[in-house]
Amino acid sequence: MLIQCSVCVLGMQHCFNFDTKKYKIIEGSKEAQFGYTVQQHEAGGQKWLLVGAPFETSGQHQTGDVYKCPMNMRAKTNCTRLNLGKVSLNNVSERKDKMRLGMTLTSNPTDHSFVTCGPLWSYECGSSYYSTGICSRVNEGFKFSRTIAPAFQRCETYxxxxxxxxxxxxxxxxxxxxxxxxxxxxxxxxxxxxxxxxxxxxxxxxxxxFALNDFRTVEEVxxxxxxxxxRGGEETRxxxxxxxxxxxxxxxxxxxxxxxxxxxxxxxxxxxxxxxxxxxxxxxxxxxxxxxxxxxxxxxxxxxxxxxxxxxxxxxxxxxxxxxxxxxxxESALKDIVDALGERIFSLEGMNPNGTGFGLQMSQAGFSSHIVEDGILVGAVGAYDWNGAVLKETRHGKVIPSKSSYLEEFPEELKNHGAYLGYTVNSVVSAKGKRIYLSGAPRFNHTGKVIVFILKNNGNLTILQSLKGYQIGSYYGSELAPLDIDGDGVTDYLLVAAPMFFSKGWERGNVYIYKMTKRTLFILEGSLEISDQNQNSRFGSAMAVIPDMNGDAYREVVVGAPLEDNHQGAIYLFYGQLSGIQPKYRQRISAAGLSAGLQYFGRSIHGMMDVNEDGLVDLAVGAFGAAVLIWSRSVVRIQTKITFEPEKINTFNKDCRRGGKDVTCMSSIVCLGLDARTPLQSHRVGTVLIDERRYPPRASLNDNDRQQQTRNLTLWRKEESCENIQFYAQETTDYGHPIVFVVEVGLQSLDEGPVLDHSWPTTFRTELPFWNGCEGDESCVPDLVLQKRAMWALCRHQGTLVGSTEGVVESSRRRLVVDARLDNRGENAYGTTLNISHSNNLLFSSLIVKDSDAQIECRAEDRERNERICNVSSPFMRSLAQVSFRLEFELSHSVFLDHVRVVLDAARFPHTLPYKGHTHQVPVKATVLAVIYNSVFLPFSCINVQIQNLGFFPVSDLQLTVDVFAVTMGGNHLLQITNIDIDRVRGRSFKYLLVLSTTPNHVSPEDLSHIPQLVSLPHVSSAVVVYTQVPRQIALDMSVSQMTEMSFIPETG
The missing domain is CATH 3.40.50.410 (von Willebrand factor, type A domain)
Known part of the structure; x- marks a missing residue:
């Protein structure tokens, strides 16, 4: 029986942190790729959203730029362009067109500066343009402070x-x-x-x-x-x-x-x-x-x-x-050496001294960036012939590892693959507090790789571990997200994205979860799960670790899937917990649900600041030509407490009347309290009901003398609120199972206010037991004793073989009777059951209760297992009660065993208590009535024999021996059996084995003229027929169809 108190959720299906009804879209130029990157940033005492637009133009050049947008609750936001594309590197013949400034954005909360990079920034060296990349550090006042260009090298033509x-x-x-x-x-x-x-x-x-610095171009010079x-002169000095x-x-x-x-x-x-x-x-x-x-x-x-x-x-x-x-x-021949002189002065630009390839000239440094304590890491995907590298710049200078540092993980034989190491860079903190760097190479060997390494400021790089991708073309390692899940300063997990992972015929993407051990080794634990929709997703294109959102002190993860919903995009929220990140997402926010015009929503994500000042972090998400601010909602827990008066249902004490019947009246007190992280103005609405799935119900709510199964209630106060709910219980046969009260809680408003904490239960179960009438409070202590006796003699014509304990089952003796008695020598036994099972060669016939008011009702039967369960004196067997009963069984005509077995078990509720049972097993044998008819036709050419099984049971291993005594005094055989024919006259099929004896070949001379007849000697001609199984009610014919005369030489005088 179930009583349910439901505090209505009014249609809410899930508990979500981010408000999909209230958000803010900041629009920008799609041509400029506004929204390619987003970064929440605090500077000058204000909160800003930095938005990268890597295709923005400066004059005639597509340099890229960064916008700053104030983060507030106002409906309209005006963003300001920072014009960072105008920043130049001194004394360099640079090429800014298509340098993609704003493709990388990294905020530094320590000094309120940020770094943005243009990885395709190039400069002219001789006849070549080197795309080494460039980054700019911008201070708290949004002014350019310095240039970061670790891959930049002076031209060979400097x-x-x-x-x-x-x-x-x-x-x-x-x-x-x-x-x-x-x-x-x-x-x-x-x-x-x-x-x-x-x-x-x-x-x-x-x-x-003219001097060296008089002119700056070829044309001027x-x-x-x-x-x-x-000038002339008489001398050549x-x-x-x-x-x-x-x-x-x-x-x-x-x-x-x-x-x-x-x-x-x-x-x-x-x-x-x-x-x-x-x-x-x-x-x-x-x-x-x-x-x-x-x-x-x-x-x-x-x-x-x-x-x-x-x-x-x-x-x-x-x-x-x-x-x-x-x-x-x-003098006229000088023009002939111009080319040769130029070639000698300028060697081939960009090549290594041995002419084998590029070093850092095409690094594209700044493809990724990561701020560390003593500087900044930048990924250089084009370094070392596009195998890639990770460079570092500190206040003391550049840190550039040699190409040989990577050879162990990036061998020379794979140099043409273009591993793109540096596609992303990041770091973790070990259990010893040591910072260790990470970098992804999504094209390594076509499957991708992540390396874990230490980089010292002298350029020495040591690779500690590498993680390898699992699928060709998946771009494994293109995004990395270290996760300090409990905020203790030590990294616990690493998320590695493979956004182009192919699954179920679609480019769905995958994010792998690695656990970091105390030895700073990463062990794969699983992967994050997304929706089962069959579509391109590129799940993992962007990842962001955000602070705790639900009050459990564990950080969360947001992952972008910009290709979902036909390239409109979506993001997924995953909760952290004590055992790690939850693989099943808690919320999916689709661009289609926000605005139909959004595209590639989820291409970039960042969330570190509380914009609307509700104590929770708000999220920034980049899209194609837009940036979206999504507000968070407070997470609450509803505390629920249920008490009863009295504490147990005593149906023996009927203290009121309902519906003209004496019943037991009870009351329940339901108390609800709100545990919230921020101030709230919410009320809860509830419905109290009894869901009793039987008629008549064991309990009902009080309502004008009628049975009422539901009741609504509303609790308005912010503090704990309680309400008294009256109900009554009536006579029942089910005392063993308590009444279960279920309280389901929720909040009234879906569109505003808090949401329920998913980790906190919204369903609370409380059991209200029946008083059992025993001395003990919790349970009765019965003592069930079962006695039984099996009797063959009670069935007509049954008995045993003389001198044997085996039962003899004759054709007409096919019944077994078991007499038993069940005593309860202790307290009341609730839910007493009798379990009966027997061997396959018995058929249950009847159960008869003898001279007792108690009832035994068999309610469940398993024919395949020959088992049945019977209730005894439901709902309980009283103290000192007893019941006698008889079981009758028939012997099966189709299943034959060498024993019969009957098992009886007595049990009571709860069924975890040990059974008290008995097993009765008797070995048996069956008798067979076999009749043999024979006829002999002389001379001894044919003998006919008929065998009949007139009993009710088959016979196994029946042996019939045929002997022919045709032997002389001298031991000579006169006849030999050479063939036997066996045929079935009626009945079922049978099996047999025929064995003919072997007659000795020795023949000796003997005079038979004075011998009146043959004698019976031990040496005979014989045949043995073994019937492996003769079914009941069958008749067989056996004919000795041929005997051969033995020839010998008579003895002469």
């Missing part, structure tokens, strides 16, 4: 080149030299971060034509070179020109760290050659690389041997000569 021109009178024609100068300058990659050029002209004296005139270039030329606009290159062009031996040795030693000390060009026009025009001149020029050129020394026949 050179200061000073050209030393011989302008003496011997140079002719001058325009050839000037044309050469213009041509070679057009080969130079002049610009910020690349080449600077200065020109010095000498003869008898030295003149600076070329135009200046076209205006250089020949090469040593002086080189010395002035070293001491003055490289200081006029020279840059620290730039490679120093000097290009000397002359047509004759120097007049100050004794000074050359000292000058060149100084150049070598300053790490100046010198290229020297000997113009032989003057020598060739006059037929002079240039050997001494060439020797001097080779001395000026840096070693080796074959790379740094040139000579041309005359």
């Amino acid at each position: 050179m200061d080149i000073v050209i030393v021109l011989d302008g003496s009178n011997s140079i002719y024609p001058w325009y050839e030299v000037r044309d050469f100068l213009v041509n070679i300058l057009q080969k130079f990659y002049i610009g910020p971060g690349q080449i600077q050029v200065g020109v010095v002209q000498y003869g008898s004296r030295v003149v600076h034509e 070329v135009e200046a070179a076209k205006t250089i005139d020949q 090469t040593a002086l020109g080189i010395s002035v270039a070293r001491t003055e030329g490289f200081k006029r606009g020279g840059r620290k760290g730039a490679k120093k290159v000097m290009l000397v062009i002359t047509d004759g031996e120097s007049h100050d050659s004794p000074d050359l040795q000292k000058v060149m030693e100084d150049c070598n000390a300053d790490n100046i690389t010198t290229y020297a060009i000997a113009v032989l026009g003057y020598y060739n025009r006059r037929g002079i041997n240039p050997e001494a001149f060439l020797k001097e020029i080779k001395y000026i050129a840096s070693d080796p000569d074959e790379k740094h020394f040139f000579n041309v026949t005359d």
Whole structure:
């Protein structure tokens, strides 16, 4: 019986934390991909939502940018663009177009700054553009503070080149030299971060034509070179020109760290050659690389041997000569060495020294970022030929692990796979308080990988563990979410996403749950579960760990699925608990349920701040061209208490009348209290009912002398509220089972106010027992004693074999009787039952109660197991009561065993108490009536025998032996049985085995003329027929159909 008090939920099916009725959509440019990233941020004492728009334009360039949007409860929000796309790296020929600034956003709550990255930021190096990526740190006042570019490296063309021109009178024609100068300058990659050029002209004296920092483009330098005139001079003072270039030329606009290159062009031996040795030693000390060009026009025009001149020029050129020394026949031939000179000055950009591939030139650093105590980690997916790397920048400088650091987990044979290590970066804190880094490589070996590693600030990287993906193309490791579930500062779990995981024919996605051990090892525990809808989902494209939402002190996880509902998107909320993250989601919020215009809702998620100041974190979710703020709802628990007066139902004490009958009146007090995290103004509505699934019911609510099964109640006060509910109980046969009160609680409003804590029960069960009439409060102590006796003699014609304990069952003796008596020598026995079972060769016939007022009612039968359950004196067997009864059984005609067995058990409620039972088993045998008819036809050619089983039972292993005595005194066999025919006259089928004896082959001479007849000797011709089973009521014919005469030689006198 069930009494139910239900505090109505008015249609609520689940308890959800996030309010899907009240939310705020901040719209932006879809073309700019506004909403690609979102980050809650506090700065200047205000709460802001940072929104990345990586396709935003700055002028004619698609640089990307970040917006700041105030987080408040106002209906309209105006966001402000930060114009971070205008930030540049000094002294670099940069390319900002399509750099995707805002693709990465990371807030730093410690100093209220944030970092945003443009991983496709590029700069020009020679003929190449290197996409090393760039990040910008923005301070609390939303002002750019510094640039983070750990993968940036100076170009190979970061050179200061000073050209030393011989302008003496011997140079002719001058325009050839000037044309050469213009041509070679057009080969130079002049610009910020690349080449600077200065020109010095000498003869008898030295003149600076222009300094290194006078011009910043090729066009400017070329135009200046076209205006250089020949200064002339009677002497060629090469040593002086080189010395002035070293001491003055490289200081006029020279840059620290730039490679120093000097290009000397002359047509004759120097007049100050004794000074050359000292000058060149100084150049070598300053790490100046010198290229020297000997113009032989003057020598060739006059037929002079240039050997001494060439020797001097080779001395000026840096070693080796074959790379740094040139000579041309005359001034007009200078144009022929322009390309060769350019190739020698500029080696192939970007390649490693052995020419095998790229290092950090295409890093795309900033594809992911993660702020740590002493700096920032950035993922560089394009580093080391797109195998990827993790770089770090601290206040002390860059931390760049070598390529060899990754070789153990990213072997060379897989270098062409493009693992994309650094696609995401994060960190965990071990049980010892040590920070350990994580990074995902979703394309490794096509299945993905996550590495767990330590990175020291000297660049040493040690990989501690790797986690591998399970499906090709699943993008395992593209998102990571460490989870400190109890907030103690130590990481407990790691969530690894594979958003492209293919399942059931769809790109559904998967999120794996790893538990972190005390040794900082990650062990797979399972995966998160989402809806069973067959659709593309990309579940795991974004993940966010958020603070506790339901008051249990455990953190929660929100996971995005931006492709669900035909690319409208959805997010899933998963609760934390003591044993870890709950794999079944608690709430699914779909974009379709918020606004029909939303797309790719769930592409980014962040939740760390309370926006509406209700004490709970509110959620920010990115979408295509929008950011959505979703408010949280308070979580409450309804405390329920039920008491009864009196504490037990005593149906022996009928103290009131209902419906013209004497009944027992009772009262229940239902108290409800609200346990909430925040102030509330809610009321609860309830319905009290009795759900008694029998007629008439054992209990009903009081209502004007009528049976009333339901009643409504409303509790308005915030503090604990109680209500007295009257009911009554009437006479019943079921005293063993208590009445169960069930209180179901809920809240009235669905659209506003709190929600119920899912972990707290909304159904409360309380049992109200019946008084049992015994001395003990809780239960009676009966003492059931069962006695029985089986009797064959009570059935007609039954008996036993003489000298045997076995029962003999003859054809007409087929009944067994068991007499039994059940005594209760203790207190009342509620729910007394008698359990009867027997062997398969018995058929239950009847149960007869003898000379007793007690009733035995058999209510359940299991024919396959030969069992039945019978109630004794329902509802209870009184103290000192007894009941005698007789059981009768028939013996089966189809099942035959060597025994009969009857088992009786007596039990009472509760059935966990031990049974008191008896087993009676008797071995039995069955007699068989077999009749044999025979006829013999002489001579002994055929003998017919008929066998009949006239009994009611089959016979097993019946043996029939046929002997033919046809043997002489001398032991000679005269006849031998050679064949027996067996046939069934009527009845069922049977089986038999025929064995013919073997007659000895020995024959001896013997005179038979004086012998009147044959004699019976031990040696006979015989046949044995063994019938393995002869069914009852069957007749068989057996014919000895053939006997063969034995031949022998008679004895002669």
